[in-house]
Amino acid sequence: MHNNQIQHKIHFRENKEFHFREEIMEKVKQIISRYPEGKQKSALLPILHIAQEENCGHLSVDVMDYVAQLLGIQSIEVYEVATFYSQFYLEKQGKYVIELCKTASCAICGGEDILDFIKEKLNIQEGETTDDKLFTLKTVECLGGCGYAPVMQVNTEFYEFLDRQKIDSIIDELRSKANDEKAKASTWAEKFC
Amino acid sequence: MGRKILLDKIDIPGILGFDVYRNNGGYSAVEKALKTMSPDQVLDEVKKSGIRGRGGAGFPAGMKWSFLDRSTNNPRYLICNADESEPGTFKDRYLMEKLPHLLIEGLIVSSYALGANTCFIYIRGEFKYLVGILEKAIFEARKNGFIGKNILSSGYSLDIYVHPGAGAYICGEETALIESLEGKRGNPRIKPPFPASKGLYQCPTVVNNVETLASIGPIIIMGGEEYAKIGTGKSTGTKLISASGHINQPGVYEIEMGISVEDFIYLDEYCGGIRGSKKLKAIVAGGSSVPVLPENLVFKTAKNETRLMTYESLAEGGFESGTMLGSGGLIVYDEDACMVRNTWNFSRFYHHESCGQCSPCREGTGWMEKVLYRIEHGQGRIEDIDLLVNISKNIEGNTICPLGDAAAWPVASAIRHFREEFEFHVKHPEKIKNKDHGNIQKLFVP
Numbered sequence: 001m002h003n004n005q006i007q008h009k010i011h012f013r014e015n016k017e018f019h020f021r022e023e024i025m026e027k028v029k030q031i032i033s034r035y036p037e038g039k040q041k042s043a044l045l046p047i048l049h050i051a052q053e054e055n056c057g058h059l060s061v062d063v064m065d066y067v068a069q070l071l072g073i074q075s076i077e078v079y080e081v082a083t084f085y086s087q088f089y090l091e092k093q094g095k096y097v098i099e100l101c102k103t104a105s106c107a108i109c110g111g112e113d114i115l116d117f118i119k120e121k122l123n124i125q126e127g128e129t130t131d132d133k134l135f136t137l138k139t140v141e142c143l144g145g146c147g148y149a150p151v152m153q154v155n156t157e158f159y160e161f162l163d164r165q166k167i168d169s170i171i172d173e174l175r176s177k178a179n180d181e182k183a184k185a186s187t188w189a190e191k192f193c
Numbered sequence: 194m195g196r197k198i199l200l201d202k203i204d205i206p207g208i209l210g211f212d213v214y215r216n217n218g219g220y221s222a223v224e225k226a227l228k229t230m231s232p233d234q235v236l237d238e239v240k241k242s243g244i245r246g247r248g249g250a251g252f253p254a255g256m257k258w259s260f261l262d263r264s265t266n267n268p269r270y271l272i273c274n275a276d277e278s279e280p281g282t283f284k285d286r287y288l289m290e291k292l293p294h295l296l297i298e299g300l301i302v303s304s305y306a307l308g309a310n311t312c313f314i315y316i317r318g319e320f321k322y323l324v325g326i327l328e329k330a331i332f333e334a335r336k337n338g339f340i341g342k343n344i345l346s347s348g349y350s351l352d353i354y355v356h357p358g359a360g361a362y363i364c365g366e367e368t369a370l371i372e373s374l375e376g377k378r379g380n381p382r383i384k385p386p387f388p389a390s391k392g393l394y395q396c397p398t399v400v401n402n403v404e405t406l407a408s409i410g411p412i413i414i415m416g417g418e419e420y421a422k423i424g425t426g427k428s429t430g431t432k433l434i435s436a437s438g439h440i441n442q443p444g445v446y447e448i449e450m451g452i453s454v455e456d457f458i459y460l461d462e463y464c465g466g467i468r469g470s471k472k473l474k475a476i477v478a479g480g481s482s483v484p485v486l487p488e489n490l491v492f493k494t495a496k497n498e499t500r501l502m503t504y505e506s507l508a509e510g511g512f513e514s515g516t517m518l519g520s521g522g523l524i525v526y527d528e529d530a531c532m533v534r535n536t537w538n539f540s541r542f543y544h545h546e547s548c549g550q551c552s553p554c555r556e557g558t559g560w561m562e563k564v565l566y567r568i569e570h571g572q573g574r575i576e577d578i579d580l581l582v583n584i585s586k587n588i589e590g591n592t593i594c595p596l597g598d599a600a601a602w603p604v605a606s607a608i609r610h611f612r613e614e615f616e617f618h619v620k621h622p623e624k625i626k627n628k629d630h631g632n633i634q635k636l637f638v639p
Binding site: 034036039041042043044045046048049071073077080081084085086087088102103104105107108109112140141142143144145146147148149153156157158186188190191192193 | 268277278279281282286311317319321322329355356357358375376378379437524534535538542545546
């Protein structure tokens, strides 16, 4: 965690106009209000999740500055958090981020072969994005689905007991719904009541 | 079939919803506690139950609660640790997905006992889909008067919120979790002060695992003494075991503590034996952090006693010939599994998850990963094996939090029990080129 993200290419002033849409802002304010007065910084993680989704799946410096301003904290307090947690991406990602578990049970129950298969199928290496910007392939440490190994998540949707056939159908399905607005995945903002 | 206390209602259709849960006896622990018991009486029952923390450390929950600083007027907090990230462990996820109201009920009763008016569920970010399930359960409980102001006219008020993490194993450590909940990097704090006196926002705080807190409702209903009758010795009650690896029926099982490891692995009602009728090679009993056990120590202890699924029996023999129940994450390896490759896998995990605060852990985990990588890939040196033992000894006990120990133990124990396999890797690099080289006995056949 401490060593991997330093090399990321950080995107600076790419979206100076970034701000939350009105309906998202309402949700954000409600989340902030859950924490005691003066402790609004506590809302940083949930709000970064929402900001990342609203900014096409990654955090740029502009977005982080905006969140800092919103919470009344220094920008550096946001940067240091965004670079610590592996679910925050500082680089542009494909529309679907495939994160395959490579730890423990997933590794011994066929996960290594699944990784080779996905690489071959998408013709990319770990950490790369397909030319059509649809898929980014990553491997991650334990997803907490060891009994259903091998597992992966695609934009935090879980897929379990993976085999080659399943990978084929998952990727085909994602390709076919990529342009379908109705098939939009569930968002962080709507998870909070 | 053992008694089920946590998962007994899991098969009832619609149990995710408040009404069905309530109609099946749900929230009666809240009624009992808030209407007929004082907070101290609830605490007494939890103490009597003998329940030990289910997250991994196994510290008695009642004792942890009694340490809470009650002398100040500062707000008190209860935090439910749902940052389940220990490799091999997936029980909390299962519990929250199937029985969210059981957890919420436990949180209300526990918060009441502790005098906490705010409770946070810190859940790992990867469990995004569970955030919706929990928020909905909280919403329903609030609508029905079990959360909010003046619950059941008792004068007691409580708010419960779900707080997502963002992918950091270290945030399962309670002080790192508190830092993270305050919106910071997950760097563990130096203890003391302990969270019981200075935790979230420097206020008295208790952090407990999901399974521990979900057990509080049943404990209050049946009484601490009754609960303590289940299990053996200091391992009271039932425990959720996450079983994975080379077994026929991976999954989450609720066991009465005290059944034998052999029964758990081979009986059809549990793991159902080893996949493909292969032989057992080793187990990791309580999540990746605990020492690995070779086959000859799995079913019997070094004293030739039957090994049981309890805190004491799994620890029998210390680190020489025992292990730990930990979080109850059981990973089973068959005869073809490579212990060097597995140890490298674990080391890579700890290197990735080290927060980087303490040098022995930050540098040592990466060093061990590199050395293990080269042994597994045929570039090892014979002195590397003792080097690994040396590094692990220099990490252990020299870090702020237990992640350093957790990184050291799997390496030290794998070398202790499987040294010949490490030596084989060094001496026969040509024979380990193929990935399937775990069974060195087979490789010796001409």
